[in-house]
Amino acid sequence: MDIRVDKDACVGCGLCVKDCPMHVYELQDNVSVPVRPNDCMGCLSCHEICPAQALEHRGIYPARRHYIDIKVCEMLRKVI
């Protein structure tokens, strides 16, 4: 699993360390490091909790999504 952490964005809160059911992350010098990326099961809980949107999992998409309102989609595309 290719997990990237945006080091500039990460505030070192450790919420991903706490929330990841597979213990993928560790905090090192106030930055999260995915030390066991191959254990990741792709649940993306870490994305949801990260306050800085610092995490990226290459090539994973949530399998089941809530329906997103068409008005919201319209607006999302236009926020610049």
Added chain:
Amino acid sequence: MKIAIEELAGCSGCTIAVLDLHEMLLDVIEAADIVYSPVIMDVKEPPGDIDIAFVTGAVRNEENHERLKKIRRCSKTLVALGTCACYGGISGLSMLSSNEDLFRYIYQEVETAKPDGVIPTDVPPFLYRAFAVGDLAKIDYYITGCPPKEAFLREIIPAMIAGDTLELSRKSVCSECDRFMGPVENWSLKHRHEGVPDREHCLLGQGYLCLGSVTFGRCGAACPKNNIPCHGCNGPSLDILREPCRDIYNMMVRRISDLTDKPAKEVEKELYDVAHTMYAFTIGSLIMEDKETSKIRDLVKERGR
């Protein structure tokens, strides 16, 4: 190229933010004519052939609504400028009182009210609620911020006029903040006026209600860098806007609870004045109100009338 700036229910701060481009304004007016802006020039009505119109402020009365429809008809591209236009902004907070209470307060109760206390009848009637402009008209782009910050406008306005595209971060305020978390022990919520936060650690971890994690960036985390918690003036972060089950309130509670190991119910007990501390900039937005988990409906019901 003709550009215009229309004013609805706002404070005109967004137009002043455009003037804050300072000497760069000279480059802007070299490339484009500003043909209409009630705040900065004496032209009463927009001409019909505007290329890019910026609309600032929310829609709160009938005149705002008419002006919004007119500027839409008159312009090829319509840009919502500022958080009032994008999400209702502080103008939306007026929904916490009934229209009668608002008029009574403004024309009779404030110190500066005229002694005769007459509520005028020749002002545009209020609508039943506030609206973000996108709730009522087709908008081509949204630029958030109360007001949008100068450094951001310096990038975006010339690019818009030139028709260029830009790569900009789409992350939250936290991603631009230079604080780090450090240990969180014995957490309890502090009011903003209590104590002086230390400059190194995350304000949320120190007990202040910093909305950085639920707020769209672009301000360079201006407030946390000046030791003030973010109060959310850029509107919601895009993950909150996007996901139907995420909202400002529930994500703040979840993050505080995870951070402090306090049960969510305990965290909720400590929160105060949720309308002003969490939804100060989004209460007038239908999109934010329509989320399943939004507290806006309850807050408006509770205080109105």
